[in-house]
Amino acid sequence: MQGPAVFMEISLEDQAQELRKYFKSLGAEISEEKSPKGIEDDLHKIVGVCDVCFKDGNEADIEAILNSIVSIMVSIPLERGENLILAFSQRLTKAPGPKLGIIALQSLWRLYNNLEANSPLRYHVYYHVIELASRVSCVTEVFSGVEQLRKEFTASPPSNEQMQKLYRLLHSVLKDNNSELAAKVMIELLGTYTDENASYAREDAIKCIVTALADPNTYLLDPLLSLKPVRFLEGELIHDLLTIFVSEKLTSYQAFYQNHKEFVHSQGLNHEQNVKKMRILSFMQMAERNPEITFDEIISELQIQDDDVEAFIIEVLKTKLVRARMDQAARTVRVSSTMHRTFERAQWQQLKTVLLAWRANVQSAHEAMKSVTAAQLELNAPPAKA
Known part of the structure; x- marks a missing residue:
């Protein structure tokens, strides 16, 4: 089997011909001769058989071949660029096995990053990047969050429908x-x-x-x-x-579940996990109203066994939604702060009160500092001449 050519200091046309020879050696239905129609037609033929390289047993050779195709793609103005790039991307997403999938993903990611920032093709390549990354369990290596995603398409925002399609893929x-x-x-x-x-x-x-x-x-x-x-x-x-x-509270969820068990399970939700979350949410609601909560109140409200109260409080504190100290001897929990489950008019009013008090304290401190500074200047001033 002929090894892949090393492309150094040769024209795009000659690179394409070497690629033709390589794919021909692997049994692809492609001529070794250059196309009389030019490099675009050469590239079209090469892309049509590029997935044959996955039969090559040498991973380094496969990577070199795919990167060579990418280098040609980004080096020439393509009137039919969309069809070629889409066809190439689709073939790479079918790379067999995790190892070849990662090699294909690296080449596809290189293609994406070498396209012009304002190219509408970047969206299509990125979509296939996510598809392939999912297959090889590398999604978070190319997607870190929605803020990063917005930045990717700043120069050429996709349509609303395209972004909806991408978000659905990412969610799945x-x-x-x-x-x-x-x-x-x-x-x-x-x-x-x-x-x-x-x-x-x-x-x-x-x-x-x-x-x-x-x-x-x-x-x-x-x-x-x-x-x-x-x-x-x-x-x-x-x-x-x-x-x-x-x-609402845990009791409301339990009543809902008793009446709609089939519905809860049909949504793929786990009842035990729901109860666990509702206990924490109910405790947050208790903490909003009362800075000191007894173990007996927790046992009654959250339907927890006496022996499980301390473990439950530790779980709540791990979420960092509530800050509190547990007094085992007094069988109480002293709450210092808690996140609000809802942020409605009452919470906005409370926040306004806190901010106004903070502003008043800052102004008071500022005035005090002005008085201290004035006194210090007066103390350091030279004595008046007689």
């Missing part, structure tokens, strides 16, 4: 391994809908709610209620369930 590949990031992606997706088309986002809205409820690290769910597609679900069971997690 993240939901099983990174539920927190998947939830953020889904919230971003729902934010792309307007009043005019929010009613068409029903499936996305349900997925968003379910992902957030199932995520063991997501407790503050109030922002979901303001999303337009979620508001269109009012009156449905999924919206009722979300409302319970936003503002």
